[in-house]
Amino acid sequence: MKILRVASDLYPAVVGGYGIHVHEMSKMQAEKGHDVTVLTANPEGRPEEERVDGYQVIRFNHSFRMVGNTISPTLFFRLMEMRNDFDVIHAHSHLFFPTNVCALVKKYGSAPLVITNHGIMSASAPRWLNVGYMNTLGRWTLNAADRVICYTPVERDLLVSEFGVHPGGIAVIPNGVNTDVFTPDWSRRDDEHRRLLWVGRYVRGKGIEYLIHAAAGLVREFPGLMLTLIGEGGGEGEIRRLVSELDLDGHVEFLPFMSYAAMPGQYQRAEMLVLPSLHEGVPRTMLEAMSCGRPVVISEFDHLRSIVDGSGLMFPKADVPALADAIRRLLSDPDGANSLGRAGRDTIIRQNSWNNTVESTLDLYGQLVPA
Numbered sequence: 001m002k003i004l005r006v007a008s009d010l011y012p013a014v015v016g017g018y019g020i021h022v023h024e025m026s027k028m029q030a031e032k033g034h035d036v037t038v039l040t041a042n043p044e045g046r047p048e049e050e051r052v053d054g055y056q057v058i059r060f061n062h063s064f065r066m067v068g069n070t071i072s073p074t075l076f077f078r079l080m081e082m083r084n085d086f087d088v089i090h091a092h093s094h095l096f097f098p099t100n101v102c103a104l105v106k107k108y109g110s111a112p113l114v115i116t117n118h119g120i121m122s123a124s125a126p127r128w129l130n131v132g133y134m135n136t137l138g139r140w141t142l143n144a145a146d147r148v149i150c151y152t153p154v155e156r157d158l159l160v161s162e163f164g165v166h167p168g169g170i171a172v173i174p175n176g177v178n179t180d181v182f183t184p185d186w187s188r189r190d191d192e193h194r195r196l197l198w199v200g201r202y203v204r205g206k207g208i209e210y211l212i213h214a215a216a217g218l219v220r221e222f223p224g225l226m227l228t229l230i231g232e233g234g235g236e237g238e239i240r241r242l243v244s245e246l247d248l249d250g251h252v253e254f255l256p257f258m259s260y261a262a263m264p265g266q267y268q269r270a271e272m273l274v275l276p277s278l279h280e281g282v283p284r285t286m287l288e289a290m291s292c293g294r295p296v297v298i299s300e301f302d303h304l305r306s307i308v309d310g311s312g313l314m315f316p317k318a319d320v321p322a323l324a325d326a327i328r329r330l331l332s333d334p335d336g337a338n339s340l341g342r343a344g345r346d347t348i349i350r351q352n353s354w355n356n357t358v359e360s361t362l363d364l365y366g367q368l369v370p371a
Contacts, residue, residue: 002087007098009040021092024178026055029362036054039079069095107144112147113146115145120159123278124204124205139164150171154303173360174282196225198228207276212239215251228253228255230266271337278317293342295311295341312340314326
């Protein structure tokens with residue numbers, strides 16, 4: 001099968017769950033014998049075309065970033081030239097400009113279009129803008145696709161009931177991680193600190209400020225508390241200032257995004273992953289932590305409850321005392337925390353393995369491509 005994948009970001013040029021998902025999906029589909037091409041932005045002046053891990057990468061230049069989105073005025077014409085050269089076009093996230101362009105090209109006639117929803121709302125934009133977008137361009141983009149992939153039934157139902165996406169075109173395929181790469185290793189636990197891990201972009205929607213405020217109270221009960229923050233973004237300076245204002249400099253470690261291969265070790269040395277986000281799809285970091293046998297503390301999201309129940313704790317969004325209490329409960333009960341971590345590993349193996357995600361996606365393509 002000839003597959004064209006269209007994505008704003010691609011690992012390793014951009015590190016994050018979205019870019020890694022695109023890379024790993026393309027790599028494994030190529031390993032299974034499919035001809036995969038990824039059309040993506042070129043943020044670092046890389047070659048316009050090259051072969052990476054068994055798949056072809058074509059990068060579009062003449063682009064610029066706006067509110068975290070890659071805009072390319074010439075992408076429409078490029079896609080119009082390519083639109084019938086593939087068996088299927090798979091675009092990632094309705095929140096990105098390249099996917100909007102794929103939807104427009106589909107109106108002119110193209111290979112079947114699949115769009116993966118990596119989260120209904122953007123963490124980089126305020127709610128009023130998210131809702132306005134989803135009721136207009138976002139809905140139009142998703143309804144242009146032959147199939148929309150959601151990670152959970154709750155997200156599927158929300159797209160239908162709240163935003164008018166056609167239910168017949170939505171398929172539920174759980175997001176997954178490589179359980180052979182992200183594995184438990186209890187010997188790597190940090191014995192000197194009670195280490196909490198956060199991974200993400202420094203934007204308002206990720207809620208990192210709530211974790212910092214919660215930690216300011218917890219260090220009095222747990223003097224060895226250490227936060228490892230892994231990420232990048234324009235809000236990092238503000239978070240660093242908040243850490244200093246709350247006298248947490250000796251309790252916070254700032255690290256940049258790192259390679260995919262380095263991440264298992266970061267989960268393995270922490271006691272838990274904390275994600276105090278205001279908006280999430282099915283965060284890859286959460287699945288990776290669970291696959292490494294670590295419990296998660298995450299804001300309440302209805303669509304994540306079936307994954308997190310029995311594997312971690314949820315708390316009301318933006319509620320700092322509730323967040324601190326959830327962390328305190330796990331720090332005060334290491335045996336209970338370990339039990340949650342082991343249950344999380346079992347959950348990932350049972351319902352979120354990466355191979356199942358890739359195979360289900362290929363099966364979906366098969367429904368759209370004539371035999």
